[in-house]
Amino acid sequence: MKKITSILIMLVLMFIGYEILTESETILNSVNFSLNVFKNNIFPSLFPFFVLSNLLIKCGLPEFMGNLFKGVMNKFFKIKGVAAFIFFMSIISGNPANAKYTRELYLEKKINKYEATKILCFTCFSNPLFILGTVSILFLNNKEAGLLILLCHYLGNIFVGFGMRNYHPSKIENEKTSLKKAINEMHKKRISNKDSFGEIITNSLISSINTLLLILGVITTCIVLTTIIDNNLNLNSIFQSVLNGFVEMTQGLKYISLEAIPLKMKCVLTVMILSFGGLSIHMQIVSILSDTEIKYLPFLCARICHAIISSILMYVLFDFWVSL
Numbered sequence: 001m002k003k004i005t006s007i008l009i010m011l012v013l014m015f016i017g018y019e020i021l022t023e024s025e026t027i028l029n030s031v032n033f034s035l036n037v038f039k040n041n042i043f044p045s046l047f048p049f050f051v052l053s054n055l056l057i058k059c060g061l062p063e064f065m066g067n068l069f070k071g072v073m074n075k076f077f078k079i080k081g082v083a084a085f086i087f088f089m090s091i092i093s094g095n096p097a098n099a100k101y102t103r104e105l106y107l108e109k110k111i112n113k114y115e116a117t118k119i120l121c122f123t124c125f126s127n128p129l130f131i132l133g134t135v136s137i138l139f140l141n142n143k144e145a146g147l148l149i150l151l152c153h154y155l156g157n158i159f160v161g162f163g164m165r166n167y168h169p170s171k172i173e174n175e176k177t178s179l180k181k182a183i184n185e186m187h188k189k190r191i192s193n194k195d196s197f198g199e200i201i202t203n204s205l206i207s208s209i210n211t212l213l214l215i216l217g218v219i220t221t222c223i224v225l226t227t228i229i230d231n232n233l234n235l236n237s238i239f240q241s242v243l244n245g246f247v248e249m250t251q252g253l254k255y256i257s258l259e260a261i262p263l264k265m266k267c268v269l270t271v272m273i274l275s276f277g278g279l280s281i282h283m284q285i286v287s288i289l290s291d292t293e294i295k296y297l298p299f300l301c302a303r304i305c306h307a308i309i310s311s312i313l314m315y316v317l318f319d320f321w322v323s324l
Helices: 002-022 024-059 061-068 070-077 083-093 097-107 113-121 128-139 143-163 179-192 197-232 237-247 249-257 263-276 278-288 297-321
Strands: none
Touching: 002 024, 002 197, 024 061, 024 083, 024 097, 024 128, 024 179, 024 197, 024 249, 061 070, 061 083, 061 179, 070 083, 070 143, 083 097, 083 113, 097 113, 097 278, 113 297, 128 143, 128 249, 128 263, 143 263, 143 297, 197 237, 197 249, 197 278, 237 249, 237 263, 237 278, 249 263, 249 278, 263 297, 278 297
């Protein structure tokens, strides 16, 4: 069986190599498209947050937020308050930044592997600027639809987190929230750093650039794969667009917006793909977490549930929200 698997892998790789050689112009166009997506969307939206998050972690913001929000995080999600840092930063910056924040707190030993797996599952938000700008304005040309997509996407993730609250619940002492204690904990973390501020900034820049280059490689690979799939599968255009979206999200969402189907169906498919994330996002997150013990299977199950919940919310709320 293992030999057959090895042969199949080799045949698939040889087929991909053949496609790259024989369809070189199409493949080059796909690579250029991925570079443009990275240059115009990914890098500008993620780089500042990657650098900032590293600095904030070193300066003790997770400790500060952990003390302030421990009651809320424990009540709703049964997890440590420090997870609030990942939750709120992920809402602002989107995926796969949540994986980077989770990894950093895991390596700092602020959360264990179960807590990291849990918080990863319900902080996989798409970048709000991407939804409100690229998706709603450029793709769907409808601001109201974009706002509803954002709402359903975020609510779906929160429902996932609430549903997973009993997955390895954290043991947390019932202490009153104290601003003074939060500030003291933040201060202790900041002064405990032995690196100079210059070293912290340099390390943050290097770490951020390396992560972004990894993301670029994964996006390019997935877009090339969708191009090869399109060249060899003769599917209905809607199915083709959805398949592309589940491999590489941005390209699939663009194709869905061009389909001659009702806006409601476009929005349902869009929020479903955004919530699942696509193979590209999954590969990025797995790559970022490759040196940890954080589990992938719960994350995959959470993305499937997120896609189902958010698309149902969209279907139910669309007629009450969007004026046609």
